[in-house]
Amino acid sequence: MRILHTSDWHLGRTLHGVDLLGHQAAYLDHLVEVVRSEGVGAVLVAGDVYDRAIPPVDAVNLLSDTVARLAEHADVVLTPGNHDSAIRLGFGASLMRPGVHFRTRVPDVGAPVLLDPASRGGSGGQVAVYAVPYLDPDAVRWELADGCGCGEPDAPEAHDAPPPTAPAAERRPLPRSHEAVTAAAMRRIAADVAARRAAGQGERVRNVVMAHAFVVGGQASESERDIRVGGVDSVPAGVFGGVGVDYVALGHLHGPQKVSVPSDVSRETTGQGGAGATMARYSGSPLAYSFSEMHQNKSTVLLDLDATGEARAELVPAPVPRRLSEVSGTLDELLGAPGDAYTDDWLRVFVTDESRPAEMYARVRGRFPHALQVQHRPPRTAEREVVSVVGSGRDPLEVTHEFVQHVTGSGPGPTEAAALRTALERALASERSA
Numbered sequence: 001m002r003i004l005h006t007s008d009w010h011l012g013r014t015l016h017g018v019d020l021l022g023h024q025a026a027y028l029d030h031l032v033e034v035v036r037s038e039g040v041g042a043v044l045v046a047g048d049v050y051d052r053a054i055p056p057v058d059a060v061n062l063l064s065d066t067v068a069r070l071a072e073h074a075d076v077v078l079t080p081g082n083h084d085s086a087i088r089l090g091f092g093a094s095l096m097r098p099g100v101h102f103r104t105r106v107p108d109v110g111a112p113v114l115l116d117p118a119s120r121g122g123s124g125g126q127v128a129v130y131a132v133p134y135l136d137p138d139a140v141r142w143e144l145a146d147g148c149g150c151g152e153p154d155a156p157e158a159h160d161a162p163p164p165t166a167p168a169a170e171r172r173p174l175p176r177s178h179e180a181v182t183a184a185a186m187r188r189i190a191a192d193v194a195a196r197r198a199a200g201q202g203e204r205v206r207n208v209v210m211a212h213a214f215v216v217g218g219q220a221s222e223s224e225r226d227i228r229v230g231g232v233d234s235v236p237a238g239v240f241g242g243v244g245v246d247y248v249a250l251g252h253l254h255g256p257q258k259v260s261v262p263s264d265v266s267r268e269t270t271g272q273g274g275a276g277a278t279m280a281r282y283s284g285s286p287l288a289y290s291f292s293e294m295h296q297n298k299s300t301v302l303l304d305l306d307a308t309g310e311a312r313a314e315l316v317p318a319p320v321p322r323r324l325s326e327v328s329g330t331l332d333e334l335l336g337a338p339g340d341a342y343t344d345d346w347l348r349v350f351v352t353d354e355s356r357p358a359e360m361y362a363r364v365r366g367r368f369p370h371a372l373q374v375q376h377r378p379p380r381t382a383e384r385e386v387v388s389v390v391g392s393g394r395d396p397l398e399v400t401h402e403f404v405q406h407v408t409g410s411g412p413g414p415t416e417a418a419a420l421r422t423a424l425e426r427a428l429a430s431e432r433s434a
Helices: 021-037 057-071 086-090 178-199 331-335 337-342 360-367 396-408 414-433
Strands: 002-006 042-046 075-079 100-102 113-115 127-131 206-212 247-251 257-260 279-282 299-305 311-317 324-329 346-351 371-376
Touching: 002 021, 002 247, 021 057, 021 299, 042 127, 042 206, 042 247, 057 075, 075 113, 075 127, 075 206, 127 178, 178 206, 247 299, 279 311, 324 331, 324 337, 331 337, 331 346, 331 360, 346 360, 360 371, 396 414
Parallel strands: 002 042, 042 075, 075 100, 127 206, 206 247, 247 279, 324 346, 346 371
Antiparallel strands: 002 299, 113 127, 257 279, 299 311
């Protein structure tokens, strides 16, 4: 079966004030075309469909239109991330057209969406997609409690816990961590995988897990919202291993990357047709949402699962609406030939003149119409920084002059000095008259 794995659309997001919805729509047009041209049977969207819990109306309309178009060619499974509202994203899920699955409820993590490849032109047995929404430890540690106590001293192994149906008296809240709640969700999935294998009728069921989490080994950027709870934000990759999962479709980190999942060869329930390997990947976001992502090659994962569950992944490059770049130099350098290569880019500009140039921002924007950040960053000497204490005996005007020197690299000129003196005198007069 051919599967398309994507995530972190963040519909409705802006980039330093630039509305990205048109560019996001262009990516989704590209996605629909890939699904159509590549014979994709299922599209998995692993969280952060919207950028915030209450998305703009235009973003909601864009999602509705996109899902309808994708569903003409493939089954669609979506889960919420830490930016989405699970309730709003899942509203009306029971009314959706056949082939569209909004999986937003925590109790459903152990109940897969069963896909029939033959209905979409594929082959092999069913594919079970276990869709795990973003799990906030504070919100779900009671709901997923199963009596394991994993993560506490002398806790049993994650996959050896009592079943989720254990009597309530045996349960206690899970530890307050992403590892604990994700491991609890995987125990429910492992139990369902084992039950289906025990039933063992017909061809092998292939198993895919969707999860929105920071898995150990992934490389983060500045764009992902901090999800730390109790100082910890990560989930060990081993949580997904040794339970018969063939592929883990991850969301949350914006850089496309593969995550190594340790295999547990002592167990019978390994993935990949018994080979013991589980492939896990972050699809990454379709667009760069911060300058920390400017060197990432954005893409979508095109996955082929053969009849044994062996996964082969290909990255399909995403369209780039406008390059994200960074440039530095003196203002004269930036306004000259060295700046020619950056005039069409979304740009972060560092102006390195010793003193802040007059009308710096306006002149930079005139040269680079898509500049998003403009900063004055004069060269600093290697001498040790001296921190001086400003006491009540210091001349306030002298302190303001030193501040201007510190910020701009040079002291105030005659006009600026006069303006500072006037402002200070007015402030003192106001204090005296109060």
